[in-house]
Amino acid sequence: MNILLIDSQRINYVNSGEYSAGAAYDGHTLEVTTNPSDEQLARADGIIAFHAVPIDAPLVARMHRCRALVKATIGLDDVDIEALSAKGILCSNIGSVGAQEVAEHALALILMAQRKLSDFARHTREGGWSWRHHHGxxxxxxxxxxxxxGYGEIGQALAYRASALGYRLCFYDPRIERCPLGLAQRMTLDTLLGQADVISLHLPLTGHSRHLLNDTRFAQVKRGATLINTARGAIVDSEALLRALQSGAISMALLDVVQEEPFVPEALLEHERVLMTPHAAFYSERSLADLKRNALQTMIALLRGDRVKTLVNPDCIAQEANTHV
Incomplete structure (x- = not known):
């Protein structure tokens, strides 16, 4: 069977020459591209798509024999699952690969903001030498x-690390009734926003979470709070965030993601109290290797008909079986 890997045009997840032309994995032929042709899409039995590769209805319409699509990410916000299901194409993500790295990245940003490292670094670079020279x-x-x-695997991994440093922890997650680790107090979102000195986002992007932090929510935050976002950019309304920074409702924002990556609003990029990293929270040498291996293993399992925990459209299994007899 043929497996097509569609890599990101912006930044490659597959290294040059990593999968040579006609390479095989567990008996399946692999092909890598950043710009799939009609012929490539038509002959693919399975397709793996990396971050920043949107899977929309027009692209799905060009998949003539595809049986499974694996998005090599946690989020599926840029995948038309209905279009895939309508064609009997199984869809899966890769679960929580990189969860520990995201938690560590978030904690690094939290400590950087809390210890005012960017203020101090800027001050000393300009010739100063005073510990009083900082904002907030x-x-x-x-x-x-x-x-x-958000208190899934990443949120819990961050809580575990932060608890060792003595942070007073609280969480909001409508899916979780009790704190699994006993480390954090469960709160409503309104209560959390009003009490937290640091707000860290760890939830998927859905119709409900899009622009969850908007003008109304920023008006509820504890004045001078710090915002950390290593989840998805569109959870935060960028214009509302700028207004919150201007008013002092938010003292500092540290963002690994923005709404329209890689196009960062200039006002955010140049703001002295905004620090940005380039959607790098997931990354370590190990997590990148795990991501690709997990995507391939998930694809092989789907093509074999094995049970896959990360399958998101199980209702189309019967249709898929009938379509590809």
Whole structure:
């Protein structure tokens, strides 16, 4: 069977020469492209799509023998699952690959903001030498309330690490009734926003979470709070965030993601109290290798008809079986 890997045009996840032309994996032929032709899409039995490769209805219409599509990400916000299901194409993500790295990246951003490292670095680079030269208040970890919006694997991994530093932890997640680790207090979103010194986002992008943090929500935050976003950019309304920074409702924003990557609003990019990283939170040498291996193993399992926990459209299994007899 033929497996087509569609890599990101913006930044390659597959290294040059990693899969040579006609390479095989577990008996399946692999082909890599960043711009799939009609012929490539038509002959693919399975398709793996990396981050920043949208799977929309016109692209799905060109998949004539495809049985399964694996998105080599956690989020599926740029995948038309209905279009895939309508053609009997199984769809899966790769679960929580890179969850520990995202938690560590978020914690690094939290500590950077809390310890005012960017302020101090800028001050000393300009010739200064005063620990008083910073914006906002410097608190110890034990005096800081860290609010986690979303408490899945990444949120819990961050809580585990932050608890060792003494943070006072709370979380909001409508899917979770009790804190699995006993480390954080469950709150409503309104209560969390009003109490947290640091707000860290760890939830998927859905119709409900899009622009979850907007003008109304920013008006509820504890004045001077810090915002961390290593989840999805569109969870935060960028224009509302700029207004919150201007008013002082948010003292600092540290963002690994933005709404329309890689096009960062100039006002955010140049803001002295905004620090940005390039959607790098998931990354380590190990997590990148795990991501590709997991995507391939998930694809092989789907093509074999094995049970896959990350399958998101199980209702089309019967249709898929009838279509590809």
């Amino acid at each position: 208040t410097v608190k110890s970890c034990s005096d800081t309330v860290l609010g986690l919006v």
